[in-house]
Amino acid sequence: MAEANYPDDLLYHDQHDWARLEGDDHAVFGITWYAQDSLGEVVFYDPPEVGATVDKDSSYAEVESVKAVSDVIAPMSGEVIEVNDALTDTPEKINEDPYGGGWLIKVKLAQPSEAEALHDAAEYRKLLEND
Amino acid sequence: MSRYTSATPADRAEMLATIGVDSVADLFEQVPEPLRLNRPLALEQGLGEAEVYERLAALAERNSDAEEQVCFLGAGMYDHYVPAIVDAITQRSEFLTPYTPYQPEISQGGLQAMFEFQTMMSELTALPVSTAGLYEGPSSVASAGYLAIGATGRRRFVVSRGLHPHSRETLTTYSQGYDAEIAEVGLEDGATDATALAAAVDDDTAAVFLQSPNFLGAVEDVEALGAAAKEHGALLIVAVDAMTLGVLRPPGECGADVALGEGQPLGNRLDFGGPSFGFFCGTEELMRKMPGRIAGETDDVDGRRGFVLALQTREQHIRREKATHNICTAQALNALAATVHLAWLGREGFRELGELLVRRTAYARERLAALDGIEPLHGAPVVREFAVRLDAPVDRVLERCAERGIAAGYPLGRDYSEYEDGLLIAITERRSREQVDALAEALGAAVAAECGDFPIHNSGKSPQTKPQPPQTQEIG
Numbered sequence A: 001m002a003e004a005n006y007p008d009d010l011l012y013h014d015q016h017d018w019a020r021l022e023g024d025d026h027a028v029f030g031i032t033w034y035a036q037d038s039l040g041e042v043v044f045y046d047p048p049e050v051g052a053t054v055d056k057d058s059s060y061a062e063v064e065s066v067k068a069v070s071d072v073i074a075p076m077s078g079e080v081i082e083v084n085d086a087l088t089d090t091p092e093k094i095n096e097d098p099y100g101g102g103w104l105i106k107v108k109l110a111q112p113s114e115a116e117a118l119h120d121a122a123e124y125r126k127l128l129e130n131d
Numbered sequence B: 001m002s003r004y005t006s007a008t009p010a011d012r013a014e015m016l017a018t019i020g021v022d023s024v025a026d027l028f029e030q031v032p033e034p035l036r037l038n039r040p041l042a043l044e045q046g047l048g049e050a051e052v053y054e055r056l057a058a059l060a061e062r063n064s065d066a067e068e069q070v071c072f073l074g075a076g077m078y079d080h081y082v083p084a085i086v087d088a089i090t091q092r093s094e095f096l097t098p099y100t101p102y103q104p105e106i107s108q109g110g111l112q113a114m115f116e117f118q119t120m121m122s123e124l125t126a127l128p129v130s131t132a133g134l135y136e137g138p139s140s141v142a143s144a145g146y147l148a149i150g151a152t153g154r155r156r157f158v159v160s161r162g163l164h165p166h167s168r169e170t171l172t173t174y175s176q177g178y179d180a181e182i183a184e185v186g187l188e189d190g191a192t193d194a195t196a197l198a199a200a201v202d203d204d205t206a207a208v209f210l211q212s213p214n215f216l217g218a219v220e221d222v223e224a225l226g227a228a229a230k231e232h233g234a235l236l237i238v239a240v241d242a243m244t245l246g247v248l249r250p251p252g253e254c255g256a257d258v259a260l261g262e263g264q265p266l267g268n269r270l271d272f273g274g275p276s277f278g279f280f281c282g283t284e285e286l287m288r289k290m291p292g293r294i295a296g297e298t299d300d301v302d303g304r305r306g307f308v309l310a311l312q313t314r315e316q317h318i319r320r321e322k323a324t325h326n327i328c329t330a331q332a333l334n335a336l337a338a339t340v341h342l343a344w345l346g347r348e349g350f351r352e353l354g355e356l357l358v359r360r361t362a363y364a365r366e367r368l369a370a371l372d373g374i375e376p377l378h379g380a381p382v383v384r385e386f387a388v389r390l391d392a393p394v395d396r397v398l399e400r401c402a403e404r405g406i407a408a409g410y411p412l413g414r415d416y417s418e419y420e421d422g423l424l425i426a427i428t429e430r431r432s433r434e435q436v437d438a439l440a441e442a443l444g445a446a447v448a449a450e451c452g453d454f455p456i457h458n459s460g461k462s463p464q465t466k467p468q469p470p471q472t473q474e475i476g
Helices: A033-039 A112-117 A120-131 B009-019 B049-061 B083-088 B106-125 B138-151 B164-180 B195-201 B220-233 B282-291 B316-322 B332-369 B394-403 B433-453
Strands: A012-014 A015-022 A026-033 A042-046 A058-064 A069-073 A080-082 A105-109 B156-160 B180-187 B208-211 B234-239 B256-261 B276-280 B295-297 B305-310 B374-376 B384-388 B422-426
Touching: A012 A120, A015 A112, A015 B256, A026 B220, A069 B316, A105 B305, A112 B305, A120 B195, A120 B276, B083 B332, B106 B295, B106 B305, B106 B332, B138 B164, B138 B208, B138 B234, B138 B256, B138 B276, B138 B282, B138 B316, B156 B164, B164 B208, B180 B195, B195 B220, B208 B220, B332 B374, B332 B384, B394 B433
Parallel strands: B156 B180, B156 B208, B208 B234, B234 B256
Antiparallel strands: A012 A015, A015 A026, A026 A105, A042 A058, A058 A069, A080 A105, B256 B276, B295 B305, B374 B384, B384 B422
16 A cells, blocks of 8 residues: 555554444454554564453554564454454565555454544544644 | 872862862762771782783693693583684684674675574574574573563473583573573483473473483483473473584474574684583574574675675664563674584584594493493483593592593582582593593592592492493494
């Protein structure tokens, strides 16, 4: 994905992570276009275990690019119910399709109301402009 | 005031005036009176340069080294022959003088040397990934412990008592920081007790640590012992003596996840105990958790072969608290010495050297076991080191041998209370058959002399239980 893109159906965390709410208490997490662009070519994704607990604002996984290893911050709290195993062999999907094939984990949310503290796409874009 | 810095009384007066105090003593007003020494340190008067030289030369004279004595000492460091080409290459200023390369890719020669080293170690251990080297053997073992915790999420180590005592000590020290627990498994006829090991490994075990040949020289059945680790999902970490890999099955073919060790025997002299280097090889799965630098081969923009530092994201200057290792020192020069030594030996030469060590060591083992008052400590197969029991106090026997210019071996009682009567003897290609005969004569005479003085020693041992000396066996 060569051009900056922040879909309107996602919620954004200011550490450049996104959450897509599914139903009342599930969500998919990933990193934003800005995050993958800053990292450069991603070469490795170290996911959490299924069943692990993720805490809002804390690191739950690591993404390694040719430049650095970065912690991935959870936008919301919950329990990991699925990880994107396809990224083991094709971590570059995080660059190519950060909101689709590059998703990182699926979570059963502990507190769906945490969504209220996240930004919508317009707010997140503004945040990036002020950076 | 100072004999070594050039502050003159005038300089001092000027500095004190600038600060605004009257004397040096006033500077220390803030230090409570009872804590002040208030007198000069009790040091001897200084000596002139020539006198210092004489004094130090006299002290140095009291050292003895492996060139002076006939050396049968081993216990982790070995007196192998280091060919002149090792010095010719390692003393080139391009290799000898640089500090750690902060812009490594500008030093293509240095990176290529690392890459060649890694390739050799990877082939010797039969494991796909090798690092460019670590500080020395024991810290490599401890680093493997950290890797195992990261890879398994468990914090318990099962460690063979045959692992070098320094490695066990270092692992124990690091384990306090890792918050890891260590279970030690004893030896049975020189080798790791397989039943005890299998019983000690559980589902909380992060790694099983073995050494082959172990500290007593015994070749371990790594594959059989490692089965317990596999069964419980623990890593199998094997410390190996690279010099024996010309004749022994490589650890990678015995199920080892990590093979590492002390590199000194390859291309590095004893040098009073160091510096040396450690090597560290592992499976591809563990690549991102391995400690230290890794040189990689690549093509530049014009398609020419070039070398880079790969996977640097694991390293402390990028990851800080999440680094896989926090000792900068790769000992690249020492590892280069190993690379040159191995290249000099070549594939065939390396194997032949291993076979020679096996033959000569077997000869020495049989020759000594035939003497009165000396018996093998174990019957396990060995490559270039073996252990015996003496019917006389080991230290007294060693003193007698030293008087004849022979360093007869390493007293096992220093590290193993159960082997107070044990002596560890190493045979390298530098030890001729004649020297082995001289050792037998000196040791036999010393034991006979000391036996007479201490007839009660080892009185519990009956002649019926004396193990038979192992038969000579050609390998390869």
